[in-house]
Amino acid sequence: MAGVDERIAALQQRVRLGGGFREADRERVLRGLSGLAKHLAGWNPDQVDIEVSVKDRDKPEQRVTVNLRLTGRPHLVAGASRPDLDQALAEARKELTRQVDDEKSRRAPQHRRP
Template identity: 45%
Template sequence: MLRSAPEQHAATVAGQLRLGSGFATAERPDIIERLSSLDNALAAFLSDAVELELSMKDRDRPGQATTLQCWLTGWPRLVSTSSHQALTASLVEVRDDLRRQLDDVKSRNAPQRNRQTL
């Protein structure tokens, strides 16, 4: 659900992110710092309408996969994945892909001001 009034709490990475398999709680501050540029895209949504989950399969092994999932109330789940071996590179890739998907969701929900009437 898009946020409409300033007094409503905006979604943030720090507030909505849950760490799944492959990550330790001690890594959370660094991960939040790497993903924090998503806050601008998330700010359009209410905090209670957004859930984020970051997980990693087969960490430090061939075939490692990082997945960032986002659930927005009323929208299909958004999923970003990366197969980069370096943690920083994989976080940047999933962050940038999710930002693009969130921008798409916001633009689909925006009013169409340039429609022509017949």
């Protein structure tokens, strides 16, 4: 479990709780987003801003939204609607991970060749 704890620690400085979440939810949100940490490892904490919010919490149509701002990169947004909050966090994390990886590959040196 040390790997998850390390990823949570890496995200601790980067995640802000937006609408629908309370400070008591921080650990749950960090666990839900922990897989994102390794994809953001190349940036310093001051270059990363993650805001997580939820609308219609605890209702079947609740929607989790994760906004990610990386210095020098476009603003990325991922969302998921699931009745289970943990599943919605996981789905939004997977979508955001895909976007981060796509953005990294677009900016890789092989894509800049004439």
